[in-house]
Amino acid sequence: MGNGVSIQCKKCDYSTTLFEGLGSRTQDFEVFRRELTKKENEIIDFIINNNNINKIFHYNVYTKCEKCGDLSTVPYVEINYDNNKVFKLDYECKLCKGKCNLISEEEVINSKCPICNYEHLQSVRNIFWD
Ligand SMILES: [Zn+2]
Ligand SMILES: [Zn+2]
Structure with missing residues (x-):
């Protein structure tokens, strides 16, 4: 089960809904992978086919x-393989191509508005999804 949060800015009309975790369907890595780009899937296939895979973590x-x-919400993938090797997907911003960092729900709510820079977005509701 995943959860999410809807946030909005008190000053401008920015609002968005973000999700984290996994639904029952996307617990299956093969289903989850469909969210990834072709290039990302090619890299993952290469690692899976050429190494001893210990564990694959995946969630939003x-x-x-x-x-x-x-x-934003992104599909996170971490592959532990061979002797303590770790592969993680990197994420670039869809808007400016900058580097995206993983943050907690609290950090989402305490972020500044990306549009007008007003401090503290407001959380309007929490969502549970499956
Ligand atoms: Zn704003
Ligand atoms: Zn950006």
Whole structure:
């Protein structure tokens, strides 16, 4: 089961809904992978086919762009393989191509508005989804 949060800015009309975690359907990595780009899937296939895979972690995460502050949901994948090797997908901002960092729900709510820079977005509701 995943959860999410709807946030809005008190000053401008910015609002968005973000999700994290996994639904019952996307617990299956093969289903979850459909969210990824072709290039990302090719990299993952390459690792899976050429190494001893120990464990694959996958779930949706909240991210924030280092450059423009845009908030979004991305499919996170971490593959542990061979002897303590770890592969993680990197995320770039869809708006400015900046680097996106993983953040917590609290950090989402305490972020500045990416549009007008007004401090503290307001959380309007929490969502539970499956
Ligand atoms: Zn705003
Ligand atoms: Zn950005």
